[in-house]
Amino acid sequence: MPAPLKARVHVMLKDGVLDPQGEAVRHALGTLGFTGVEAVRQGKVIELDLAATDKASAEAEVKAMCEKLLANTVIEKYSVEIA
Amino acid sequence: MKAAVITFPGSNCDRDLAEAFAKAGAEVTRVWHKETELPKGTDIVGIPGGFSFGDYLRCGAIAARSPVGQAVAAHAKKGGYVLGICNGFQVLTEMGLLPGVLMRNAGLKFVCRTVGLTVATRESAYTAGWQTGSVIRVPVAHHDGNYTADAATLQRLKAEDRIAFTYVDNPNGAMADIAGILSDNRRVLGMMPHPERVVDAAQGGTDGSVLFRSVVGALAEA
Numbered sequence: 224m225p226a227p228l229k230a231r232v233h234v235m236l237k238d239g240v241l242d243p244q245g246e247a248v249r250h251a252l253g254t255l256g257f258t259g260v261e262a263v264r265q266g267k268v269i270e271l272d273l274a275a276t277d278k279a280s281a282e283a284e285v286k287a288m289c290e291k292l293l294a295n296t297v298i299e300k301y302s303v304e305i306a
Numbered sequence: 307m308k309a310a311v312i313t314f315p316g317s318n319c320d321r322d323l324a325e326a327f328a329k330a331g332a333e334v335t336r337v338w339h340k341e342t343e344l345p346k347g348t349d350i351v352g353i354p355g356g357f358s359f360g361d362y363l364r365c366g367a368i369a370a371r372s373p374v375g376q377a378v379a380a381h382a383k384k385g386g387y388v389l390g391i392c393n394g395f396q397v398l399t400e401m402g403l404l405p406g407v408l409m410r411n412a413g414l415k416f417v418c419r420t421v422g423l424t425v426a427t428r429e430s431a432y433t434a435g436w437q438t439g440s441v442i443r444v445p446v447a448h449h450d451g452n453y454t455a456d457a458a459t460l461q462r463l464k465a466e467d468r469i470a471f472t473y474v475d476n477p478n479g480a481m482a483d484i485a486g487i488l489s490d491n492r493r494v495l496g497m498m499p500h501p502e503r504v505v506d507a508a509q510g511g512t513d514g515s516v517l518f519r520s521v522v523g524a525l526a527e528a
Contacts, residue, residue, distance in 0.1 A: 297407050
């Protein structure tokens with residue numbers, strides 16, 4: 224019997240959307256002496272344990288979850304890894 | 307005239323909002339988030355401020371998809387009135403009833419103080435009690451009030467006269483100083499400032515009572 228699948232969803236702000244938290248992190252890194260950090264973008268990683276065993280249908284379902292809840296597609300983009 | 311005020315786990319302005327509607331003459335019912343229907347004959351739904359579902363995932367995201375959230379969306383789609391304040395505004399954007407998003411304040415800090423607001427249009431049931439250009443004083447209290455939308459959306463809001471309130475002195479980085487916006491049918495209003503916190507002299511101001519009297523009066527006549 225195939226093992227249940229795990230999904231990992233990365234949610235990031237879209238390019239061009241100002242990320243004030245990432246900018247604050249960049250600034251703090253500079254204060255700590257880590258020069259040469261030109262930009263920081265902060266996002267989320269969401270891990271899901273799935274009952275499904277079929278990779279293709281699991282991926283389609285997780286993408287639907289992203290569209291409906293996990294990401295706000297007005298400002299965020301997402302990517303899905305199934306393993 | 308019937309108002310329904312929703313309570314989510316983590317709402318904390320629900321009672322103040324219910325009081326503000328009642329003081330303006332509305333018959334108010336409090337509605338728990340697990341309800342799947344609004345009380346019969348509801349004219350306006352109030353979505354209060356607070357931290358619904360602990361602001362988990364994104365502010366307002368879980369509340370927007372809760373059982374009562376679906377009922378509120380259906381109410382709005384058939385032309386019902388909805389007023390979302392602070393977290394309620396965030397919920398309305400997450401539902402897609404209002405365009406854009408409320409991002410983290412540009413200064414990254416929670417902002418809690420009374421600010422000046424300009425009434426940007428009196429062309430709505432909510433703002434008809436003022437003159438366009440009136441300046442009022444209303445408290446804000448939020449961490450994520452930085453209104454953000456793409457250029458086309460901002461252009462449309464301006465062209466359709468849907469910006470209800472703007473900040474006199476922008477506290478959060480919101481685009482075009484936007485503090486509150488209307489839906490295209492002008493019946494859904496989302497705003498970050500808290501008019502329900504200034505409806506009685508004992509609260510230190512009464513500017514907010516104009517909004518409640520105006521919308522309750524308009525709906526009572528209808």
